[in-house]
Amino acid sequence: MSDIVLSKGIRSNLLSLIDTAGLRDQTQNRLSTGKRVNTALDNPGNYFSASQLNGRAADITNLLDGIGNAVQTLQAADNGIRSIIKVVENAQAIARQAQGSASTQARLNGVTPKLAGVPTALTAQTSLSSYGFTVGDTITLSTGTTVNATTLTIAAGMTVGDLVNAINNNTSAAAATGAGVLIGTGTGADARASLTPDGRLLMEATGVQPLQITVTPSGTSTAPAVAAALAGIGFDATNSSQPAGKANQTRTDISVQFGELRRQIDQLAKDAGYNGVNLLNADTLQAMFNEKQSSSLTITGARISTDRDLAIKPASNNFQTDKDINDALADLTFAMNKLRAQSSAFGSNLALVQIRQKFTQEMANTLKTGADNLTLADMNEEGANMLALQTRQQLSTQALSLANQADQGVLRLFS
Structure with a gap:
């Protein structure tokens, strides 16, 4: 080719065609890829900036899977709690049903106490001495034909609450208010004591035994005095003893149902896990929010079980006494x-994780948009460029043809 001599006009038009073809190829590449910066050669600054933005967007997008798992784990825990709440509500309903079925065990249901002749409700803080009991008097609650008895020897400052605790504790190791004085005995009465809402002292046998309360005077007291004191707190000769009762089958059946509901609560808590994490079994969940692992949320679960955080004890004495039912209702409350508190905590964490999930999605989109702004081609502009280049190519071809005609004129001189 170096031996062929081209005229100035032809060479100029050839160079123009080559430039136009190069620009056309570049425009076609932009139209096919949608980008005006495809390699570092196109625009080094924009290319590497866009690469960094796209890289961070990819890292953030990868976090969305973990955040999504955190959302599902929290939702699984919340679903478990809401289901357990329904079971607890059911347990409350059947406990109240048992309460509505009158106890058939022996029970001493004291009348409204009188203080100085005035009806006065008892409280746990009511002083026994205010009703005439003196230091050294002995209150005994006994059950059964082979007597099991709870004995409380009055010490200074003792209250109705001490008497209730003595009956319910039934242990010689429980110290009373008075120094060195013991509440109860190792073979205490098979009974429960409580204060009714209207301030009466209620004592109930836990089994089918007779029930009796008596007072033994101290050396400085008399039998009439202690009898008057006992009557003062609601128990005179007519209601200080009751014959053996019988078990209430309705309450027994309900206690069995109560036990089954406790089991279902534990099973629900065990089944509330997601992807190997169970927030109702005190597992820990960590949600990572940025690619540097410097922003995260750690969520610690709770041990939602009847014998741990919920503290719902089994039905005591087959719910035969009102106190046992009231204790169960207190546990359920x-x-x-x-x-509800744990559900609120999980709900707050769930809302926060969902906020961060949306933020992460929007941030990844912002980064990708920024990278696109640096590299994407304007398709309208590139389409117009392609049309202009095609026109220019056609014109250059025509110009090359005209330049070539000059050489052909010289050829005609020799023909």
Whole structure:
């Protein structure tokens, strides 16, 4: 080719065609890829900036899987708690049903106490001495034909609450208010004591035994005095003893149902896990929010079980006494409050994780948009460029043809 001599006009038009073809190829590449910066040669600054933005967007997008798992784990825990709340509500309903079925065990249901002749409700803080009991008097609650008895020897400052605790504790190791004085005995009465809402002292046998309360005077007291003191707190000769009762089958059946509901609560808590993490079994969940692992949320679960955080004890004495039912209802109320508080905590964490999930999605989109702004081609502009280049190519071809005609004129001189 170096031996062929081209005229100035032809060479100029050839160079123009080559430039146009190069620009056309570049425009076609932009139209096919949608980018005006495809390699570092196109625009080094924009290319590497866009690469960094796209890289961070990819890292953040990868975090979305972990955040999504955190959302599902929290939702699984919340579903478990809401289901457990329904079971606890059911347990409350059947406990109240048992309460509505009158106890058939022996029970000493004292009348409204009188203080100085005035009806006065008892409280746990009511002083026994205010009703005439003196230091050294002995209150005994006995059950059964082979007597099991709880004995409380009055010491200074003792209250109705001490008497209730003596009956319910039934242990010689429980110290009373008075120094060195013991509440109860190792073979205490098979009974429960409580204060009714209207301030009466209620004592109930836990089995089918007779029940009796008596007072033995101290050396400085008399039998009439202690009898008057006993009557003062609601028990005179007519209601200080009751014959053996019988078990209430309705309450027994309900206690069995109560036990099954406790089991279902534990099973629900065990089944509330997601992807190997169970927040109702005190597992820990960590949600990572940025690619540097410097932003995260750690969520610690709770041990939602009847013998741990919920503290719902088994039905005592087959629910034969009102106190046992009231204790169960108190446990259920505590458990309900615990569940609602934990549900609120999980709900707050769930809302926060969902906020971060949306933020992460939007941040990844912002980064990708920024990278696209640096590299994407304007398709309208590139389409117009392609049309202009095609026109220029056609014109250059025509110009090359005209330049070539000059050489052909010289050829005609020799023909």
